[in-house]
Amino acid sequence: MKKFFKIAGISLLILMVLLGGALGLFVYKVKNGFPVSYETDPPELTIPSEGRNVLLFSKTTGFRHEESILAGIAKFEELATKEGWFLYQTESAGIFNVEQLGRFDAVIFNNSTGRVLTDEQRIILKEYVESGGKLIGIHGAGDDSHHWDWYEQSLLGAKFSHHPLNPQLQEAEVKLDEGAEAALAEGLENNWEHTDEWYIFFENPRVKGFDILYTINGDEIIPDGNLLWMKDKNWGMGEDHPVAWSKRIGEGKTFYTSMGHHAEVWEQEPFIEMLINAVNWE
Numbered sequence: 001m002k003k004f005f006k007i008a009g010i011s012l013l014i015l016m017v018l019l020g021g022a023l024g025l026f027v028y029k030v031k032n033g034f035p036v037s038y039e040t041d042p043p044e045l046t047i048p049s050e051g052r053n054v055l056l057f058s059k060t061t062g063f064r065h066e067e068s069i070l071a072g073i074a075k076f077e078e079l080a081t082k083e084g085w086f087l088y089q090t091e092s093a094g095i096f097n098v099e100q101l102g103r104f105d106a107v108i109f110n111n112s113t114g115r116v117l118t119d120e121q122r123i124i125l126k127e128y129v130e131s132g133g134k135l136i137g138i139h140g141a142g143d144d145s146h147h148w149d150w151y152e153q154s155l156l157g158a159k160f161s162h163h164p165l166n167p168q169l170q171e172a173e174v175k176l177d178e179g180a181e182a183a184l185a186e187g188l189e190n191n192w193e194h195t196d197e198w199y200i201f202f203e204n205p206r207v208k209g210f211d212i213l214y215t216i217n218g219d220e221i222i223p224d225g226n227l228l229w230m231k232d233k234n235w236g237m238g239e240d241h242p243v244a245w246s247k248r249i250g251e252g253k254t255f256y257t258s259m260g261h262h263a264e265v266w267e268q269e270p271f272i273e274m275l276i277n278a279v280n281w282e
């Protein structure tokens, strides 16, 4: 009997160590991206010289929103046919070279997370935006796994804190903001009901000079994101809780929406209309 308890105790201890290790690795991956991988070979690709060229980039080294990423790719392929865009979708960063990147009208980080570009590729993307390009970020593209100051300041204007966990997905009324950039707001739905994982940021991008396109009332969601040892995540952004915003950076533009966690969002018409406007924004 004694032996049984000894074996059971040791087994339990091993199980706890394994679970603790797996959880620790998961948290590290979500916060930093792991394993980090870089691609530098340019793809063989013919990019049209006329029309609107869109680069859809879905590489992740941090948290992977697999279902939303796949649904997003399928939807963008459909939109490209409908809107007459040339679409190149990839998870390889080799496309981030001066010559090829410069041929695109918009670069979309489709739930791209973690450290996905080399230092050189980062400089190329920064210069692409500042000289007239457009960077669009969807949901996970705004979490805190990227570790890149320019990206955070130019695309987000705010640092990600957490998202609700209890419950994770909540319904809210999405409202068009009066200060929205006119070309982005054109023809968009004023008020719509939407269920998503509402990201909470430490700052409001509005006070950082970003034009807010859509907000929710942060007082009407349950912001609690406390988990295990994290006990400081039970707060929200208040009534003025932006969920989509934009900025002009140099000659170029950035647009970010924190919506886009689950695959169903890609069936949500107002969300799609918003992204079409973002891609077509001139």
Ligand SMILES: [Zn+2]
Binding pocket: 065, 139, 140, 197, 260, 261
């Ligand atoms: Zn998410």
